[in-house]
Amino acid sequence: MSGQFRFPRLSLRFIPVWRRNFLVWKKLALPSILGNLADPMLYMLGLGFGLGSLLPDIDGMSYLTFLGAGTVAYSTMNSATFETLYSGFSRMHVQKTWEAILNTPLELDDVLMGEWLWAASKSLLSGLAILAVIWILGLQADWALSLWLIPLAFLIGLCFSGMGLVMTAISPSYDFFMYYFTLVITPMVLLCGVFYPVSQLPLMLQTLSAWLPLSHAIDIARPLVRGVIPVNWIGHASVLLLWGLCSFWLALGLTRRRLLE
Amino acid sequence: MPVVNARNLRKQYGPSEVVAGLDLSLASGACHGLLGPNGAGKTTTLKMLLGLIEPDGGEIRVLDLPVPSLARQARVRIGVVPQMDNLDPDFSVTENLLTYGRYFGLKDAAIRDRIPSLLDFAGLNSRAESRIQTLSGGMKRRLTLARALVNDPDVIFLDEPTTGLDPQARHVIWQGLRKLLSRGKTILLTTHFMDEAERLCDRLTIIDRGRSIAEGSPRELIATHIESDVVELYGEDASGWGRQEGMLHADRIEEAGETVFCYTRHPRPLLDALKDRPDLKYLHRPANLEDVFLKLTGRELRD
Known part of the structure; x- marks a missing residue:
């Protein structure tokens, strides 16, 4: 049993798995981009202009700018989550794509690595799409500094793709994912400062928020849009990376137990 | 190798x-x-x-x-x-x-x-x-x-x-x-x-x-594992006839539902005996792999 949680065996054989998913994505690129972009963008623009016009500046930012920075992180998280949960589960359980791959020289470690990096790449695109909106509206204070949102989006992608793969590994059906959304993703959206500063929350909720990875993502994203170097960005980035690595490892162990026993 | x-x-x-x-x-x-x-x-x-x-x-x-x-x-x-x-x-x-x-x-x-x-x-x-x-x-x-x-x-x-x-x-x-x-x-x-x-x-x-x-x-x-010939008997009295007459002429019989399987290396006497019973339907065929398989693994269902 403990053998299932041994260290991942790393190799470049994961690349064909990434390419497989990329090829599927390419065929459905237009609806996929629209789906990824339209929803978060409408929230950002609707709330940003509509609600924002009633609100004072927050930390020297317009509400639209404040929300834009949060939306980069939130949109990336959503994309990584949906890809690893629904698409991942369908490849693992419904289409048996992973089973087909395991009959080739690839190992489950390669498959999961390919899925992890693919979901992070795809979610990077979602982050980029929102970043493009920020640029078009000229919300960023410092153009060069806002470029750092790109690696940040990839890091957010790794974090939430890893977490999503853990859920996929233990899920009996698509319905199970509702728990994850209700208990993990929704609290993340509402407590981590996407729509309002965490400092407005009661102390207990602030404490909870500090434990959630999305807070750390937003703690980096918002200063970058505002044009300042984020305080303790190394600490925040490390938290995201650690969540990503640990959950990937856990997901791999759980999937090994599920498929290779 | x-x-x-x-x-x-x-x-x-x-x-x-x-x-x-x-x-x-x-x-x-x-x-x-x-x-x-x-x-x-x-x-x-x-x-x-x-x-x-x-x-x-x-x-x-x-x-x-x-x-x-x-x-x-x-x-x-x-x-x-x-x-x-x-x-x-x-x-x-x-x-x-x-x-x-x-x-x-x-x-x-x-x-x-x-x-x-x-x-x-x-x-x-x-x-x-x-x-x-x-x-x-x-x-x-x-x-x-x-x-x-x-x-x-x-x-x-x-x-x-x-x-x-x-x-x-x-x-x-x-x-x-x-x-x-x-x-x-x-x-x-x-x-x-x-x-x-x-x-x-x-x-x-x-x-x-x-x-x-x-x-x-x-x-x-x-x-190696089975007699050369099989006579399958069907019909109401197949079981009764198989147990009495059939046993005399076949090396071995097996029953599965309404069918009696008579396994034998010398089918002639069995077939001759069946001539007296036109009411029994039968099928005479060479033994095949399925007979071997059923003999070795049994007839009960595996679910």
């Missing part, structure tokens, strides 16, 4: 031993059948040979490589047709082959060179750009077989290759497998279709409850 050699293979799930000391040896260029009722351990054995499940005991060598420690290298030269189709529904026929070839580390150009001959083999030349959902069950199976050949493997594992296919489609798959054998490939297939095993396999291993209970060519198995 055998292509696949497994010694004293064991795998336990909870209290039940699914594979319990199985020996298996595949000669190069031969078609070897693994025959057994549901739950006999066929699929588990295949997965252990591929290095996908770690055995609890025993030794495996595939293409002279130790498995599971060097299973990855072994799988480079193995083709697999799984029990359930798992073609990529998002892709066309060609894209399925291309994507699968990449898993073997093949260059795109090399795969594209192979695709026409693979399509030819599968009889799917005109469907190269079709989506998977538009293919019939038989076409999907043929494509799955072609996909297993994308790496030009030395040995091919097939897990119940024709389950769920109509007779026409099964014959096409069998033709394909014969073609592969004539090219010198080694085949290991699991099946519970006796006609499939009898037609295709040079050697058979009948397994039950994770153990090999008989091994040999189909003919040897029939000659």
Whole structure:
């Protein structure tokens, strides 16, 4: 049993798995981009202009700018989550794509690595799409500094793709994912400062928020849009990376137990 | 040297031993059948040979490589047709082959060179750009077989290759497998279709409850394990007649529902005796692999 949680065996054989998913994505690129972009963008623009016009500046930012920075992180998280949960589960359980791959020289470690990096790449695109909106509206204070949102989006992608793969590994059906959304993703959206500063929350909720990875993502994203170097960005980035690595490892162990026993 | 050699293979799930000391040896260029009722351990054995499940005991060598420690290298030269189709529904026929070839580390150009001959083999030349959902069950199976050949493997594992296919489609798959054998490939297939095993396999291993209970060519198995002739009796009084008269003339009788099976090496006296009973319907036929299989594994259902 403990053998299932041994260290991942790393190799470049994961690349064909990434390419497989990329090829599927390419065929459905237009609806996929629209789906990824339209929803978060409408929230950002609707709330940003509509609600924002009633609100004072927050930390020297317009509400639209404040929300834009949060939306980069939130949109990336959503994309990584949906890809690893629904698409991942369908490849693992419904289409048996992973089973087909395991009959080739690839190992489950390669498959999961390919899925992890693919979901992070795809979610990077979602982050980029929102970043493009920020640029078009000229919300960023410092153009060069806002470029750092790109690696940040990839890091957010790794974090939430890893977490999503853990859920996929233990899920009996698509319905199970509702728990994850209700208990993990929704609290993340509402407590981590996407729509309002965490400092407005009661102390207990602030404490909870500090434990959630999305807070750390937003703690980096918002200063970058505002044009300042984020305080303790190394600490925040490390938290995201650690969540990503640990959950990937856990997901791999759980999937090994599920498929290779 | 055998292509696949497994010694004293064991795998336990909870209290039940699914594979319990199985020996298996595949000669190069031969078609070897693994025959057994549901739950006999066929699929588990295949997965252990591929290095996908770690055995609890025993030794495996595939293409002279130790498995599971060097299973990855072994799988480079193995083709697999799984029990359930798992073609990529998002892709066309060609894209399925291309994507699968990449898993073997093949260059795109090399795969594209192979695709026409693979399509030819599968009889799917005109469907190269079709989506998977538009293919019939038989076409999907043929494509799955072609996909297993994308790496030009030395040995091919097939897990119940024709389950769920109509007779026409099964014959096409069998033709394909014969073609592969004539090219010198080694085949290991699991099946519970006796006609499939009898037609295709040079050697058979009948397994039950994770153990090999008989091994040999189909003919040897029939000659060794069963009487040459079978007379099947049907009708209301079949059972009564079988127990009295039948027993006198047959070597052995078995009852299954309304049918009585009389096994004998000398059918004449039995058939003569039946002339006096025109009310009994009967069928006289040579014994086949199914008789051997049922004798060795019993008639009760395995679910």
